[in-house]
Amino acid sequence: MRTFEYRLRPTKAQEQALMRTLLASRKMYNACLEDLITHYKETGKYLHLYEQDKHHGKEAHPDLPAVLVDTTLKRLHRSFTNFFRGLKEGRKIGFPRFKGATAWNTIQFRDAANCLDNGRFKAPLQCGGRMRVIVHRPLEGTFKFARIVLRPSGWYLQCVCETPPHPLLKKENAVGLDMGIRYLVADSNGHIIDNPKHARKTAKRLAHAQRNLARCKKGSHRRKKAKKKVARLHEHIANQRKDTLHKASRSYVDGYQTIAVEDLQVSNMVRNHCLAFVIADASWGMFRQYLEAKAESAGRQVIAVRPHYTSQTCSQCGESVEKSLSVRTHVCPFCGYIADRDENAARNILQRGLQVLARTGPSSSRREGPEQSGESPSVLKREAAGL
Ligand SMILES: [Zn+2]
Structure with a gap:
C-alpha cells in the first residue's frame, strides 16, 4: 500500500462545503462516542458497530453523505478495537477521546467511487462535488480509497493504492x-x-x-x-x-x-x-x-x-x-x-x-x-x- 498525496484546489463554495462536512462528521463522531459510553453505563455492554449503525441512516444525518456516516462510525469503532487490544496485550493505548476542532482534519472515503478522474477528484455532492487537483505525478498501482486532509497550508487529497513490489538486485552486504x-x-x-x-x-x-x-x-x-x-x-x-x-x-x-x-x-x-x-x-x-x-x-x-x-x-x-x-x-x-x-x-x-x-x-x-x-x-x- 502506498499513499499518493496531491494538493487540492477547491473553489470558495467547495471549501465551505468541505468545512461543513468536516464539522458535521466531527459532531457525529463525538455524539456516537457519547452514545457508546452511556450505553455501557446503562447495560454494562459494548454497543456493537452494526447495532449503532441502525440508528444512523440517511434521515439521521441529512448534512452528511452516506459514505462519511459509514467511515466515521468505522473510525470510532476501530479506535475502540485498538483500545481493547491494548488492554489485552498490556500496552498503554488511551481511551477514545472526544475530538476537538484541531484533532479532526480528515474526510475519509471508502472505495473507488470517490477517485481521481482526469485531474478532478470525484467528491460527493455534499462535500463540494468534482474539485480540481494538482496532479504533479501519476498514480501507481490499483486505487483503493481516498482521503481529504486539512492542513495549516491548505487542503490535500490522499490516494491509497495497492502497488506491486519493486524487487532490487540481491546484494551480499x-x-x-x-x-x-x-x-x-x-x-x-x-x-x-x-x-x-x-x-x-x-x-x-x-x-x-x-x-x-x-x-x-x-x-x-x-x-x-x-x-x-x-x-x-x-x-x-x-x-x-x-x-x-x-x-x-x-x-x-x-x-x-x-x-x-x-x-x-x-x-x-x-x-x-x-x-x-x-x-x-x-x-x-x-x-x-x-x-x-x-x-x-x-x-x-x-x-x-x-x-x-x-x-x-x-x-x-x-x-x-x-x-x-x-x-x-x-x-x-x-x-x-x-x-x-x-x-x-x-x-x-x-x-x-x-x-x-x-x-x-x-x-x-x-x-x-x-x-x-x-x-x-x-x-x-x-x-x-x-x-
Ligand atoms: Zn576493545
Missing part, C-alpha cells in the same frame, strides 16, 4: 544504523547523515513566531494570524523531516541487503519538552517505518535488535568500556580500538543483527525476541535532557 540526537543516523561504515541544517533554521523561525504569539492579546485578530503562522511552521518542519527520512531510508535500502537498527519503543519514551528531543523522538519511529516499507517492497531485510549497551561495548573485542555522554570518541583500553562513539554503536548493532540472522535465517523483517522490548536506552533520554 549488511549495515548497522545508530539513531541519535546529534546526528540523524550514524552507520557502521563511519558515514553520518546529519540532521538537516535548514530544519534548524526553521526551528529558529518557529521559536520567534511562538514568542510573537505569546505576546498577542487573547481573542484578537493578530493572535489568530500569529497562531496560523506557528501552525504552518510546524507543518513545514514536519515536511522537512519527512523529506530527509525518505531520502536516508531510500539510500540504505538501495545500498544494502541487510539493515540492522535498534528496537526503540518510541511511544514508551518519557515525554520531554525539549524541541530537539521531540523532533528526534518522532524521527526514530518514522525512519524505521520508512525503512521497513521500502525494504519489503525491494526484497531487502530490516532487523531490529536489542538497544542496550550498544554505545558502552567495544565493537572490536566485546569488552565493556564505560563512558559518559560528553565523550564522543570510543577508545578501548583492552584492544586499542579507536572510533567515533556512534560508529562504534552502529558496529555493535550490525553484529547483533548478524547474530540474529545466523540464528534464524533470512526473511523480510524481524525483531529480536520479546524479552528485550520495553524501555529505550536511558542514554538517549539523558542525551536529550542535556541539549
